[in-house]
Amino acid sequence: MGKVLMKGNEAIAQAAISAGCEGFFGYPITPQNEVPEYMSKYLAKSGGVFVQAESEIAAINMVYGAAAAGARVMTSSSSPGIALKQEGISYCAGAQLPIVIVSVSRGGPGLGSILPSQGDYNQATRGGGNGDYRVIVLAPNGVQEATDMVRHAFRLADTYRIPVMVMADGIIGQMMEPVEIDTTPIPKAANLWAATGKGNRDHLNVVNSMHLDSVELEDHNILLNNKYLEIVKNEVEYEKFLSDDADVLIVAYGTPSRIVKSAIKTLREEGIKAGLFRPKTLVPYPYDALHEASKNVKFVLCAELSMGQMLVDVKLAVNGIVPVHFYGRTGGIIFEPSEIVNAVKSHLGGK
Amino acid sequence: MKGRVIFNEDTCKGCGLCVNACPMKILALDLTRVNKIGYTPAHCFDMDKCIACTNCALMCPDSCITVERLDV
Amino acid sequence: MTVIFKKTKGLTDKPLTYCPGCTHGIIHRLVAEVLEELNVLDRSILIASVGCSVMSYDFFNCDSIQAAHGRAPAVATGVKRVRPDSIVFTYQGDGDLASIGTGEIVQAAHRGENITVIFVNNAIYGMTGGQMAPTTLPGQITTTSPYGRDVKTQGEPIKVSELMATIPGTYYVERVMTADPVSVRKAKTAIKKAFQNQVDGKGFSMVEVLSSCNIGWGLNPVDSLKYIKEDMASYFPLGVYKDKGKI
Numbered sequence: 001m002g003k004v005l006m007k008g009n010e011a012i013a014q015a016a017i018s019a020g021c022e023g024f025f026g027y028p029i030t031p032q033n034e035v036p037e038y039m040s041k042y043l044a045k046s047g048g049v050f051v052q053a054e055s056e057i058a059a060i061n062m063v064y065g066a067a068a069a070g071a072r073v074m075t076s077s078s079s080p081g082i083a084l085k086q087e088g089i090s091y092c093a094g095a096q097l098p099i100v101i102v103s104v105s106r107g108g109p110g111l112g113s114i115l116p117s118q119g120d121y122n123q124a125t126r127g128g129g130n131g132d133y134r135v136i137v138l139a140p141n142g143v144q145e146a147t148d149m150v151r152h153a154f155r156l157a158d159t160y161r162i163p164v165m166v167m168a169d170g171i172i173g174q175m176m177e178p179v180e181i182d183t184t185p186i187p188k189a190a191n192l193w194a195a196t197g198k199g200n201r202d203h204l205n206v207v208n209s210m211h212l213d214s215v216e217l218e219d220h221n222i223l224l225n226n227k228y229l230e231i232v233k234n235e236v237e238y239e240k241f242l243s244d245d246a247d248v249l250i251v252a253y254g255t256p257s258r259i260v261k262s263a264i265k266t267l268r269e270e271g272i273k274a275g276l277f278r279p280k281t282l283v284p285y286p287y288d289a290l291h292e293a294s295k296n297v298k299f300v301l302c303a304e305l306s307m308g309q310m311l312v313d314v315k316l317a318v319n320g321i322v323p324v325h326f327y328g329r330t331g332g333i334i335f336e337p338s339e340i341v342n343a344v345k346s347h348l349g350g351k
Numbered sequence: 352m353k354g355r356v357i358f359n360e361d362t363c364k365g366c367g368l369c370v371n372a373c374p375m376k377i378l379a380l381d382l383t384r385v386n387k388i389g390y391t392p393a394h395c396f397d398m399d400k401c402i403a404c405t406n407c408a409l410m411c412p413d414s415c416i417t418v419e420r421l422d423v
Numbered sequence: 424m425t426v427i428f429k430k431t432k433g434l435t436d437k438p439l440t441y442c443p444g445c446t447h448g449i450i451h452r453l454v455a456e457v458l459e460e461l462n463v464l465d466r467s468i469l470i471a472s473v474g475c476s477v478m479s480y481d482f483f484n485c486d487s488i489q490a491a492h493g494r495a496p497a498v499a500t501g502v503k504r505v506r507p508d509s510i511v512f513t514y515q516g517d518g519d520l521a522s523i524g525t526g527e528i529v530q531a532a533h534r535g536e537n538i539t540v541i542f543v544n545n546a547i548y549g550m551t552g553g554q555m556a557p558t559t560l561p562g563q564i565t566t567t568s569p570y571g572r573d574v575k576t577q578g579e580p581i582k583v584s585e586l587m588a589t590i591p592g593t594y595y596v597e598r599v600m601t602a603d604p605v606s607v608r609k610a611k612t613a614i615k616k617a618f619q620n621q622v623d624g625k626g627f628s629m630v631e632v633l634s635s636c637n638i639g640w641g642l643n644p645v646d647s648l649k650y651i652k653e654d655m656a657s658y659f660p661l662g663v664y665k666d667k668g669k670i
Contacts, residue, residue: 204487210489368644412439419425
């Protein structure tokens with residue numbers, strides 16, 4: 001296909017189509033509107049179905065139904081909309097449905113703003129749905145990686161029968177970058193459990209998240225957790241940039257990590273050996289790798305477009321072996337490289 | 352005798368809707384015993400009068416009743 | 424002797440979990456008989472809801488999907504859109520459909536989804552212990568209207584069939600009841616029509632069935648039937664509210 005210049009949201013939608021997405025159910029909310037718009041224009045042409053639902057709640061439940069019936073489906077939304085989807089995400093996790101959710105996050109709380117933010121880290125990684133469950137969360141740093149991760153999300157969803165969220169900040173959704181979308185077909189799981197109509201099967205398929213028997217429900221929760229442990233073992237992904245000899249390790253994810261890279265280059269020019277650690281999977285979080293990477297540094301700086309949400313995971317990873325500092329901006333304000341440079345310098349003691 | 356009703360006693364919950372629906376008034380709950388699931392099951396005490404109308408079966412919420420019609 | 428009535432193959436062997444005398448069982452049977460008679464059990468998908476019928480997926484002899492409270496019409500939409508050849512139906516109570524799920528049912532109808540909705544109205548939240556429902560009658564005593572439903576503060580009961588009939592997307596809407604053998608026969612005719620419409624690709628069909636909750640109402644099973652007939656049916660009149668096939 002070669003590289004083309006595409007807006008992030010549209011590239012995300014095209015990547016989903018290339019991954020064999022059979023159904024998209026969504027509701028308008030800024031800054032992710034180009035995803036449903038693109039889907040409404042092109043998904044049917046590749047044999048999929050597009051439904052504009054009456055709400056985010058309905059959309060995630062349509063996803064639940066279509067996935068339960070064995071189709072490869074997705075939804076997309078933004079922060080307040082993802083909040084509304086939490087009930088359905090819990091049901092999908094409970095019923096072990098392979099679904100993909102794209103979250104193009106904006107400022108909050110409440111209506112917040114339509115500007116980019118990372119204030120939904122907790123929403124994505126901890127979730128607001130009830131019960132003992134996890135969803136896989138992938139965090140791309142640009143349009144190219146967003147498309148790769150959307151495709152990977154469908155793969156992971158199928159492999160583990162689990163909801164997978166691609167958490168693209170609003171910057172990715174709205175910016176244009178050159179992108180090459182992989183068009184390799186992604187084989188679909190057989191989904192023998194799906195409620196497709198009994199047909200010639202000798203048993204009924206029931207897709208359900210209810211287990212009234214206490215032993216049965218505990219067994220189910222253990223099964224879900226074992227699956228999560230398997231994911232932790234196999235699917236952790238992160239990027240390290242100039243971190244091997246670093247005295248200062250900056251941890252950032254998503255597009256802000258690219259700003260941090262600029263800051264690191266400036267710091268290095270000034271003789272300060274800084275490096276980047278970037279989690280690409282927020283769930284499962286690269287705790288062990290980050291712990292290793294922080295062993296020989298003076299301190300860790302966590303930089304986010306929030307008041308400090310990933311910070312908790314960074315502290316868990318570092319586990320007290322070196323100090324962990326924080327720098328964040330919110331409200332749609334994106335920190336500049338100089339802000340990160342200054343933050344590092346101030347913690348180094350005004351050097 | 353025009354017909355016969357057969358009760359699956361094991362699933363009868365003794366609600367009495369069949370008794371109420373029977374136009375011939377030949378059904379009753381057997382209050383002298385309880386079934387497997389602890390209810391006093393319905394039974395027919397005068398099958399000769401059964402007209403095979405199926406009213407009892409139509410009103411049974413638990414699908415306990417089979418109705419047969421005498422072939423003539 | 425010829426068997427003229429026996430338990431339908433549309434139901435599984437699992438004993439129903441409903442209270443003795445609860446007419447959910449009758450409605451289950453009617454739906455199951457219709458699926459068997461239309462020969463669509465093998466391609467039917469039940470969308471179970473939340474309420475007393477939460478475990479209905481155990482009772483119907485077809486594939487099932489359990490939905491969150493009120494969301495069954497959205498779930499059904501997802502299923503039907505990706506499997507248009509399936510016979511997709513929701514089985515929802517009044518708390519589910521007429522309260523928490525009003526948005527989903529109204530919008531699914533507006534879209535004219537080719538699904539069948541079985542709406543069981545027993546004027547109460549049975550599963551949770553007899554609380555006031557959107558359909559609870561004026562003056563009716565429930566555990567959250569202990570002095571009787573006061574329409575000044577607790578509102579008037581919602582008339583779902585009347586509401587649904589105003590929606591351009593609905594093809595067929597009828598209200599029936601399970602008060603006696605005659606009305607049960609009529610209920611089955613309506614349910615059969617609602618499924619036949621889907622088989623024929625006609626569009627959204629809903630049958631509202633006035634049903635009993637003798638435990639929640641504090642009545643015995645037989646008096647509950649009288650309550651359906653005399654009290655419920657006078658507030659919720661029976662009849663065909665919409666039938667595009669007859670225009």
